[in-house]
């Protein structure tokens with residue numbers, strides 16, 4: 001495989017955790033203690049514990065909205081450009097879907113899933129990931145009858161009962177791209193990778209590192225698994241790895257424990273065991289990436305923690321960090337695992353919380369971004385107040401955001417509110433203006449005021465924004 005640029009994980013830069021300071025900031029009343037999970041030791045003032053969100057979950061406050069909007073809008077633009085259609089699946093799904101699709105022995109399903117039993121007796125799970133639900137929807141709605149492949153994108157919350165730490169939340173938000181149906185064509189794998197890479201570039205999250213691997217197929221993976229088990233047999237691995245050796249030997253390569261690293265480093269490489277069609281598939285994916293000028297590392301220990309993958313797996317990290325921003329790969333067998341016909345597919349998901357944390361750390365000024373210009377309506381007297389609602393409707397029809405504070409009456413308090421709201425312009429409507437059918441436009445930065453006809457105010461505001 002002449003063109004592969006091989007760089008092993010062990011030679012990658014030392015990896016650190018995302019800085020905790022980039023995590024969400026909680027304004028906590030110091031008399032309120034964080035509420036431990038049920039089942040964990042109860043401490044603190046129980047009377048007011050309910051004022052804290054559940055452990056590992058956090059509020060998305062309005063101050064974060066501009067950054068999150070940027071992430072979502074950049075992704076949506078990219079998805080729509082490449083003809084991906086939005087799909088929204090329920091937050092709750094049957095537990096069985098994830099057991100079959102993601103794998104009962106995976107950490108995500110076996111250890112981290114939030115499950116509940118409904119009054120009717122159904123066993124449901126808060127979805128820990130989005131790929132199995134998308135494929136379920138594809139099968140349920142007979143989407144194989146539509147032109148193939150079908151392309152989907154989604155944005156929503158997912159739930160994993162992980163140990164909370166910087167960049168690891170129990171309610172996490174993902175943006176996902178999935179290409180389902182058609183051929184097992186390497187061009188789709190490359191397309192998903194480049195789309196996320198370019199989204200991250202646009203968001204200026206800093207230098208990126210794309211880790212690539214192939215985990216083979218039904219033909220070549222069993223042989224590799226046997227070699228791996230033979231290699232690990234008798235080695236003094238950690239307790240988790242002892243379980244992996246029995247349940248899911250490929251995950252031995254995913255162990256992060258220091259004591260297991262030397263075993264990992266000398267383990268046989270899957271790249272030497274790929275069958276000819278998996279080798280050719282990988283080679284083509286990498287050639288597409290090279291054609292796109294997209295740098296990557298080969299990481300033969302990258303196996304991913306979900307059972308549905310075959311062939312391509314990849315993760316995109318901020319350079320030198322160990323929490324992936326995007327992860328995914330090919331999953332040609334998932335539809336069959338769920339009882340459908342063979343349906344090649346590829347996709348990935350991006351962790352929105354991690355990206356927002358990173359962007360806040362890299363460029364805290366983003367938080368003060370005013371994405372939209374704002375107009376504030378100041379009304380003085382009852383007559384002006386009456387005119388306010390119809391006037392706001394005119395602005396709504398013109399899609400211009402306008403704020404007001406109906407509860408405040410004096411000019412100065414309303415102008416103060418306009419200032420606090422960081423409005424660009426205030427529209428001042430007093431008794432005199434109502435009689436003269438005019439309105440004052442005040443530039444909040446310069447303080448310059450102009451009187452314009454009331455009936456033309458929307459156009460006058462637009463004119464000033466354009467200039």
Ligand code: HAM
Pocket residue numbers: 128129130131160162167168169170172173174176177178323324325326327328329331346347348349350351352353354
């Ligand atoms: P995943 O690797 O489990 O893959 O998650 C994808 C991304 O979600 C991660 O790279 C990370 O950015 C973010 N993420 C995961 N767990 C957390 C967490 N606890 N806190 C914050 N962010 C997190 C999947 O979920 C697959 N469904 C991806 C996929 C789509 N594969 C094919 N299509």
